[in-house]
Amino acid sequence: DTAVSQTPKYLVTQMGNDKSIKCEQNLGHDTMYWYKQDSKKFLKIMFSYNNKELIINETVPNRFSPKSPDKAHLNLHINSLELGDSAVYFCASSLRHTGELFFGEGSRLTVL
């Protein structure tokens, strides 16, 4: 089944904890992304990697650190979680010079 898959789908944790979300794509794409969707359904890009190289880093706190071990994987690690980090995080992939992004199902993070 070709797709973008991310785990976990749901994550509930306490403030101050560190957590990771993993993303994998088997579409043969060379570019991967993390988007954050807030409670008002606003989608905002956080990071983008092309062939393991960081190409977009929007004004995201240093507590967020993406890691791309290869072009099929892009993980997101978040340190010292805060209440405002509660959101749905979407992973996506594409071929670099196309505008068609393929999204994962999202990971809903709730920080208590």
Add this chain to the structure above:
Amino acid sequence: AQRVTQPEKLLSVFKGAPVELKCNYSYSGSPELFWYVQYSRQRLQLLLRHISRESIKGFTADLNKGETSFHLKKPFAQEEDSAMYYCALSPRGGGATNKLIFGTGTLLAVQP
């Protein structure tokens, strides 16, 4: 600044009625415009892009550079069209990255 505006958070219509989801953008260059859709319990997916100039599921969208708009239209709404619709902009030009900038989304509810 690059921005996509969708003025309606919710659009409710009856089955068979025409639908127009509004989208305006702000970008100094020549952008590429997209409509993405998220059906209930499904992942966000591309609906159509302006360069294709095609109709998908009865939906069309025309890029109006004078009005900087890319409204999504369908002459007769169906219940299965109920979903969240996002307008998105990708800057174009040499070296441009695939940075998709999303609008805030419009929830389309088609009543029977």
